[in-house]
Amino acid sequence: MNNPTAHAAHLRHARVSEPGRIYLITCVTQQRQPLFGDWHCGRLLAQVLNEENKRASTLAYVIMPDHLHWLIQLQDNATLGGLMRSVKSVSSWRINRHLQRRGSIWQTGYQDRALSEEDDLVATARHVVAKPLRVGLVKRIGDYPLWDAAWL
Numbered sequence: 001m002n003n004p005t006a007h008a009a010h011l012r013h014a015r016v017s018e019p020g021r022i023y024l025i026t027c028v029t030q031q032r033q034p035l036f037g038d039w040h041c042g043r044l045l046a047q048v049l050n051e052e053n054k055r056a057s058t059l060a061y062v063i064m065p066d067h068l069h070w071l072i073q074l075q076d077n078a079t080l081g082g083l084m085r086s087v088k089s090v091s092s093w094r095i096n097r098h099l100q101r102r103g104s105i106w107q108t109g110y111q112d113r114a115l116s117e118e119d120d121l122v123a124t125a126r127h128v129v130a131k132p133l134r135v136g137l138v139k140r141i142g143d144y145p146l147w148d149a150a151w152l
Contacts, residue, residue, distance in 0.1 A: 019074050019077065020076070023071070027070075027087075027088070027110035027111070028066060028106070028107045029066045031107075036063050052087060056073065056083055057073040057150075058072055059125055059149065060125035060129055060150065061148055062129050062144075064146075084110050125149050
């Protein structure tokens with residue numbers, strides 16, 4: 001059985017946010033719609049991520065056709081919940097306007113993993129941006145347009 005919302009119950013809704021901590025966040029489109037197969041929609045989301053620089057420093061991201069992986073360092077006075085509410089709200093409004101539609105863009109909730117000091121940050125960023133290569137969307141990372149990393 002391939003239910004696109006089967007894992008939605010595993011997404012936590014309440015969490016602890018630590019300013020200065022590095023997090024890997026994953027969020028998924030509603031019913032895993034491949035909205036970001038439309039590169040313009042993906043670019044709209046990338047703009048929103050870059051605009052959140054007061055709440056989070058973007059270290060790396062990749063926007064897959066139906067989900068986002070975002071490696072960030074949370075800034076002072078920011079919370080993961082506030083950050084994700086803002087990203088989802090603003091990106092939904094912009095993408096819906098572009099597509100001339102209404103409705104949910106994102107599934108409720110998101111996954112996050114706080115990185116520890118022992119985690120290799122650069123290796124984690126490489127793993128994030130290499131996702132399109134691993135799943136066979138491209139033959140070279142540079143061929144995929146919807147990623148960025150602070151080290152480039």
